[in-house]
Amino acid sequence: MKALTWHGKGDIRCESVPDPAIEDEGDAIIKVTACAICGSDLHIYNGLIPAMEHGDVVGHETMGEVVALGKAASKLKVGDRVVVPFTIACGECFFCQRGFHSACERTNPDREKAVKMWGNSPAGLFGYSHLLGGYSGGQAEYLRVPHADVGPIKVPEELTDEQVLFLSDIFPTGYMAAEFCDIESGDTIAVWGCGPVGQMAIRSAFLLGAERVIAVDTVPERLRLAETAGAATLDYMKEDIYDRIMEMTHGRGADACIDAVGTEADSRASLDSLVDRVKVAAYLGTDRPHVLRQAIHCCRNFGTVSIVGVYGGYLDKIPFGSAINRGLTFRMAQTPVQRYLPVLLDRIRIGEIDPSFVITHRGSLEEGPDLYQAFNKRADGCVKVVMKP
Incomplete structure (x- = not known):
């Protein structure tokens, strides 16, 4: 598949990488229909986030269609249209049970690295370094979503991708x-x-x-x-x-x-x-x-x-x-997105807010490197970028 990958400060590339696969029975695979460049992605772009590795797939604002499910994933079905929170949470640990999903104790396999830097570890995040799990991000054609029963939220067909995409991060934040x-x-x-x-x-x-x-x-x-x-x-x-x-x-x-x-x-x-x-x-x-x-x-x-x-x-x-x-x-805090999803989806559904107002630039994954540069330089009135793989 095609994906945006990191190769150093100011060096984002659109490359072919292996397709994701089900690795755990709770996983889902989604076909990405829309993804965005976040302001915090620019910290990666500008070389300020440690523990990035060459070839890491970036991006954490993602939505799409479920195309595969592990045997233990029971709340979604193939064909469902979902938004994926940037925070990866198990739903069962001390913090998840209290609604603090971004502090999940189980989803950061790089926990010890985070502990050395911060004294304790937050949850794993999509596409945001090997301090936070080394998970592949969602600026790609497909995305593996761990703990699919906890993270993704199904969205109504009457709402467009652009109306709901930002439930993944910036609207809850x-x-x-x-x-x-x-x-x-x-x-x-x-x-x-x-x-x-x-x-x-x-x-x-x-x-x-x-x-x-x-x-x-x-x-x-x-x-x-x-x-x-x-x-x-x-x-x-x-x-x-x-x-x-x-x-x-x-x-x-x-x-x-x-x-x-x-x-x-x-x-x-x-x-x-x-x-x-x-x-x-x-x-x-x-x-x-x-x-x-x-x-x-x-x-x-x-x-x-x-x-x-x-x-x-x-x-x-x-x-x-x-x-x-x-x-x-x-x-x-890093936003415990899952905590906010139902109420914010309702606010969009009843017309209190349409988050798509913030979009100024649209493009493909192939245009992603240029769009990163434009967003970083705030060129051409760039406020928010959405890509449609």
Whole structure:
């Protein structure tokens, strides 16, 4: 089959790789009908995710048609149309039973590597390094799905692939980011990053009752898209974000701040973001957490900082004194997608939201390497890429 494979920093290729096969009785094989490039895939593309190996198949936003099932897979049938969560979960362990599927104790065969880096291991993820299981990803013609009775959700025929594809990751992630904020009537929520997850967080914040959302970015197309949702927008290249948020909130700060950027904050944003980039380039640091620093300072006393942007290692110069002295709450996670699927599918079905609004570019797997480059450079108004194998 054809698939997108990783061969080093900035080197994604469309190649022929072996077709997946049933390896466990709980597996399913799906024929991929739509897949997407996620913002966190760009961390792989830019060489920031460790334990990648040449030829790894990438991608974790995937849906398609079931074409084969293991003997123990009982909840699906061949021909079903499904969305596949990026988190791989057994459904039976301590964490899965509590709805924390992204912390599954059984699905990361590379658990010991993760323990050495992070102190404990999260769940296995599709297409996201040999720290997280080394599973083949879904930017391919076919995908093996372990624990098929736990992960994939069957979707109604009346909904298009593009309406439901983002249930695999960015819609649940953005919704979780807003849910973490414990939004009350009248709240102001600030969102850093108007990429795909940020766009979902903006709309989710309004769905959950926010009175005002302030969206921070510099890419014109992304800011315009945020404005169509009703957000007030700030361009960090044109104005001081802290000063403006304080002005807009009468000196109090936002009730909650969402970091939807993570480890690749724009090095042009400030002096500290430039220093972060130099440290990473010189192997003196692992991440560029400018946005997190700013979100902490812009959050009101006893507010919440919600973190869904991906970080990988150790963060420098985090103003923790500000956080503790002002009573901030931090909430963060890799999204336990399975927890959110039923309610978010219902929101799409009844027309509260159509996540396909975020798509700007479409193409084939063969066009995948060029689409990665365009997405990484934010070229040609690129906000979200969908490929149809």
